[in-house]
Amino acid sequence: MKINRIHHIAIICTDYERSKDFYVNKLGFTILNETFRVDRDSYKLDLAVGDTYQIELFSFPDSSKRLSYPEAAGLRHLAFEVDDIEEAVKELTAKKIIVEDLRIDEVTGKKFTFFRDPDDLPLELYER
Incomplete structure (x- = not known):
């Protein structure tokens, strides 16, 4: 296949x-x-x-609600790549979307953060 x-x-x-x-x-x-x-x-x-x-x-x-958090077995989160994470975070917060503090991926050195959709699905922004 x-x-x-x-x-x-x-x-x-x-x-x-x-x-x-x-x-x-x-x-x-x-x-x-x-x-x-x-x-x-x-x-x-x-x-x-x-x-x-x-x-x-x-x-x-x-529909039933999601019962687990990202660390449970199954799909952990959905990640979107962005060119400029600080700009993307500003856009989300201007739209009243709560965004976690920026983190640094210890393997790649890239910046990332999480936010949630209306059903509490964990979404990630990951800088290119």
Whole structure:
């Protein structure tokens, strides 16, 4: 088997409009397609992340909350690369998004930080 790349990342949200606003208006991702699936009472929003990746944002009635923190088994967090982390942090805080203090990756020497989406999903900014 030859895997070429990651095609998309799927996120289930509890409040579709709030999460759509967060990912589109606050993080600046571009809407590729928005579909309401009547049979599932569910939205599916396809978002472009740069030129390579996509996020699929789903809403389902009565979705359960994330039960674990990043150190639990499973997906730890979703990281986004930025050119200037200080500028990115300023943009997020101007939009009233709480961002943790900057850290330095002890292996690469690169700066990074964490923030959370409306459903408390841990998101990371990692400087190029």
